[in-house]
Amino acid sequence: MQIPLSCIPTKRSEEWWLQRHTEKLAEKTKSANPIDLIFIGDSIVHAWELEGKSAWQAHFSHLSTLNLGYAGDRTEHALWRIQNGELDNVNAKFVVLLIGTNNAGHRHDKPEEIASGIKSLIRLIRDKVPNCKIVLTAIFPRSRNKHKRMRKIVDTTNDIIRTFADDNSVIWFNINANFLDADGVLHETVMPDLLHPNALQYEIWGKTLGKLLRSFAKTGTL
Incomplete structure (x- = not known):
């Protein structure tokens, strides 16, 4: 059986991407405190550093x-990226994983292929950071309504990957209902391009995620 492209570690060639990878390796090494919380996606x-910056400060600034x-x-x-150092020698309490929408949007991967890539990431994260809790985040909805092709790919993928969670070492985290109206429609007032959340949605995400992390933190420091 052929291994899907979603599972084959692949380096990108863009200069900014390579530079960000180098910078993140340095940032990890220079951290004065043990890292509490890592986001992968x-x-x-990425846009927690842009559209979500205020929400990040409000909910995660007390953490490393x-x-x-x-x-x-x-x-x-x-x-x-993970195979090439981004999680080496860290002992984070939590790793938040949200990825897969570009597999659906760029290449129209099958849900099973996207899910296989995500399962490979969970295994690799567990290998690199064995004591962390992985917050497996449902891929956010995209496209205006639930009948669109990419929405269907995302929804079906989420149905598969939720089975990877055990609510202990891998925690299922799904906030997609916050983004949709009662008919399952995604509006530009929520995601202006029907893909990327606006600042208010980052605030909802940060608040909800912060509450979840605190409920699982054993030390009470989160």
Whole structure:
């Protein structure tokens, strides 16, 4: 059986991407305190540094954090980054994983292929940071309504990957209902391009995630 592209660690060639990887390796090494919380993902995670900056400050500034979101990344790109040092020698309490929308949007991968890439990431994260809790985040909805092709790919992928969670070492985290109206429609007032959340949605995400992390933290420091 052929290994799907979503599972084959792949290095990107863009200069900014390579530079960000170098910078993140340095940021991890220079951290004065042990890292509490790591985010891994694509542009939606990357944008915590932009659209979500205020929410990040409000909900995570008291923690030692590392944002490993890269715009445009698919699962295979995150696999390469982790294999090449981004999680080496860290002992984070939590790793938040949100990725897969670009597998759906760029290449129209099958849900099973995207899920396989995400499962590979979970295994690799567990290998690199064995004591962390992985917050497996449902891929955010995209496209206006639930009948669109990419929405269906995302929804089906989420149905698969939720089975990877055990609510202990891998925690399922799904806030997608916050983004949709009663009919399942995604509006530009929530995601202006029907893909990337606006600042208010980052606030909802940060508040909800912060509450979840505190409920699982054994030391009471989160």
